Amino acid sequence: MERLDDMVIVAAGPGDAGALAEVHVTAWRETYRGLLPSAYLAQMNTGLYARRWRRQLMAARPPEIVLAAEARDGLVGYCAGQTRGDDASAEVSTLYVLQTAQKLGLGRRLLAASARVLRARGAGSLTLWVLNGNTPARGFYEHLGGVAVAERVVRGWGGGFRETAYHWADIDSLARLA
Numbered sequence: 001m002e003r004l005d006d007m008v009i010v011a012a013g014p015g016d017a018g019a020l021a022e023v024h025v026t027a028w029r030e031t032y033r034g035l036l037p038s039a040y041l042a043q044m045n046t047g048l049y050a051r052r053w054r055r056q057l058m059a060a061r062p063p064e065i066v067l068a069a070e071a072r073d074g075l076v077g078y079c080a081g082q083t084r085g086d087d088a089s090a091e092v093s094t095l096y097v098l099q100t101a102q103k104l105g106l107g108r109r110l111l112a113a114s115a116r117v118l119r120a121r122g123a124g125s126l127t128l129w130v131l132n133g134n135t136p137a138r139g140f141y142e143h144l145g146g147v148a149v150a151e152r153v154v155r156g157w158g159g160g161f162r163e164t165a166y167h168w169a170d171i172d173s174l175a176r177l178a
């Protein structure tokens with residue numbers, strides 16, 4: 001069992017690509033079992049994601065900020081997001097904490113820290129999309145004040161799926177969470 005006191009939130013760099021990919025694939029298999037096709041989850045390839053993360057994090061101007069939660073023996077979660085060019089809003093594209101490190105406050109810390117970085121880049125509001133069937137994540141976002149504002153159909157991951165957008169009109173409400 002992990003302890004929150006043993007964790008730090010850090011900005012991820014290219015050297016974290018392999019660990020991010022491990023968390024990415026493990027967290028997807030933990031989270032989406034029964035929600036996404038098992039064949040899709042089974043074919044997820046850590047090496048492929050490691051190369052993608054490395055390429056993204058080595059870019060001269062990375063499109064996304066990527067924060068990672070680091071425990072004594074490695075990464076246990078991450079959050080990525082970006083500001084949108086068209087207005088003063090931000091989107092968190094991905095937030096994952098491994099099952100062994102959930103319910104310790106790490107998800108809140110990752111989201112709050114990301115909101116602070118995105119606010120510093122000019123964002124005044126924040127949105128993220130969640131799979132409709134991901135009830136625990138929806139409960140978490142609602143607990144932190146997110147409001148469901150839109151729905152869309154996404155094609156990919158071996159099928160077609162509905163997602164809901166959660167919105168925080170004032171990014172400060174997230175940024176000030178500890």
Ligand SMILES: CC(C)(COP(=O)(O)OP(=O)(O)OC[C@H]1O[C@@H](n2cnc3c(N)ncnc32)[C@H](O)[C@@H]1OP(=O)(O)O)[C@@H](O)C(=O)NCCC(=O)NCCS
Pocket residue numbers: 027031095096097098101102103104105106107108109129130131134135136137138139140143144
């Ligand atoms: C969803 C997730 C990010 C939440 O992170 P976490 O570290 O487990 O949650 P935290 O411990 O930070 O919880 C923060 C607060 O939310 C509350 N909370 C957590 N899950 C909740 C739920 N399902 N319903 C209501 N409240 C919830 C906690 O009780 C806590 O409340 P408090 O601040 O008043 O004490 C994490 O569980 C996760 O990665 N899940 C799998 C991946 C996933 O679904 N990601 C989202 C994809 S869009």
